[in-house]
Amino acid sequence: MKSFQYVTATSPASARQLLGDNGRYLSGGIDLLGQMKEYLAEPKVLVNVKELPGLNKIESGDKVWTLGANVTISQLEDDAGIKKVFPGIQQAAAEVGSRQIRNVATVGGNLAQHSRCWYYRHRDVLCLKKGDDMCFARHGDNRYHSLFTGNTCISPVVSNLAIIFAVLDAVAIVQRGDKPLRMTLAELYAEAWRNPEAHNSLEPGDLILKIEVPIQKRRSSYLQMSAKSQFDWALVSCAAAANLDGDKLAQPSVALGAVGNVPYQVKAADELLEGKVLDDALANKAADVLLEKAHVQTDNGYKLPIARALIRRALMQLKA
Numbered sequence: 001m002k003s004f005q006y007v008t009a010t011s012p013a014s015a016r017q018l019l020g021d022n023g024r025y026l027s028g029g030i031d032l033l034g035q036m037k038e039y040l041a042e043p044k045v046l047v048n049v050k051e052l053p054g055l056n057k058i059e060s061g062d063k064v065w066t067l068g069a070n071v072t073i074s075q076l077e078d079d080a081g082i083k084k085v086f087p088g089i090q091q092a093a094a095e096v097g098s099r100q101i102r103n104v105a106t107v108g109g110n111l112a113q114h115s116r117c118w119y120y121r122h123r124d125v126l127c128l129k130k131g132d133d134m135c136f137a138r139h140g141d142n143r144y145h146s147l148f149t150g151n152t153c154i155s156p157v158v159s160n161l162a163i164i165f166a167v168l169d170a171v172a173i174v175q176r177g178d179k180p181l182r183m184t185l186a187e188l189y190a191e192a193w194r195n196p197e198a199h200n201s202l203e204p205g206d207l208i209l210k211i212e213v214p215i216q217k218r219r220s221s222y223l224q225m226s227a228k229s230q231f232d233w234a235l236v237s238c239a240a241a242a243n244l245d246g247d248k249l250a251q252p253s254v255a256l257g258a259v260g261n262v263p264y265q266v267k268a269a270d271e272l273l274e275g276k277v278l279d280d281a282l283a284n285k286a287a288d289v290l291l292e293k294a295h296v297q298t299d300n301g302y303k304l305p306i307a308r309a310l311i312r313r314a315l316m317q318l319k320a
């Protein structure tokens with residue numbers, strides 16, 4: 001590992017100042033330290049943001065819950081209120097990596113984690129995501145890659161929290177310069193759809209402060225399928241959220257993870273579900289709409305039937 005300076009920020013403003021032009025924010029370090037050990041990232045300064053005041057709390061409210069960026073994934077997994085009000089968040093948190101990882105990894109770091117594409121993660125491979133001109137996954141082993149892409153990079157977003165926050169209409173509060181900015185989850189990842197080098201829409205120096213999750217959707221669920229039961233990312237994940245008006249769905253949303261450069265949502269699928277009584281046939285129709293534009297690569301066609309099953313099961317869990 002290259003040598004670096006280590007400093008602890010005590011306010012968002014000082015964090016930005018300490019970062020300079022070649023620094024990186026450090027939360028749990030699960031992603032960033034791995035990148036540094038592989039020489040993928042060589043920051044001159046690591047700015048520890050874990051001591052920023054007030055960002056390690058889960059705060060309940062009548063209309064909105066606030067999750068600080070430094071809340072750990074274990075905190076989300078263990079919080080009785082989260083489990084009751086946002087079961088999908090609890091399920092998404094419990095599926096992250098392993099308990100050891102969840103004890104350390106944070107909400108902010110989970111959302112801002114970089115691509116897991118094995119070509120990108122190989123120190124000797126210069127790919128499109130690293131600013132070169134070739135996506136090796138397109139012509140190589142793409143079994144873990146995207147079915148939906150907005151550009152020539154086919155590495156998918158693998159943050160569990162991004163997928164569940166997307167269907168719950170959560171908003172990220174991000175410090176940009178001296179102003180806090182509100183970004184929907186779609187906005188937080190839109191740049192990754194457009195630009196092969198982007199992992200998300202954060203600009204250098206942007207600091208995620210907290211996530212606001214409105215409570216209008218009282219039902220939520222998250223499911224994933226991984227190759228291993230622990231220590232692994234999803235091959236495909238699915239989150240769903242809605243209200244139930246009697247037997248009918250209100251404000252439904254479904255999102256897929258690990259299959260696109262962004263949490264993958266299709267407005268027409270949500271519209272199809274609106275006001276309907278959920279059954280297997282309807283869930284299957286929603287899956288048809290969500291998967292309609294899938295573009296299968298040479299090795300990842302197996303993701304399609306998994307996605308279809310997860311969509312159906314995640315939706316049916318809303319009724320449970």
Ligand SMILES: Cc1cc2nc3c(=O)[nH]c(=O)nc-3n(C[C@H](O)[C@H](O)[C@H](O)COP(=O)(O)OP(=O)(O)OC[C@H]3O[C@@H](n4cnc5c(N)ncnc54)[C@H](O)[C@@H]3O)c2cc1C
Nearest residue numbers: 027028029030031032097105106108109110112159160208
């Ligand atoms: C074996 C293994 C399995 C895994 N499985 C899963 C899985 O199933 N699902 C899943 O979602 N994840 C999984 N992960 C990824 C893991 O959850 C993330 O690496 C972790 O959540 C990152 O959080 P962190 O706090 O450690 O971030 P760090 O490593 O400290 O930071 C990650 C990135 O975010 C930036 N950053 C950190 N905090 C902020 C902030 N507040 N504002 C802006 N930028 C910030 C950092 O500069 C860095 O670029 C797995 C990881 C491993 C090693």
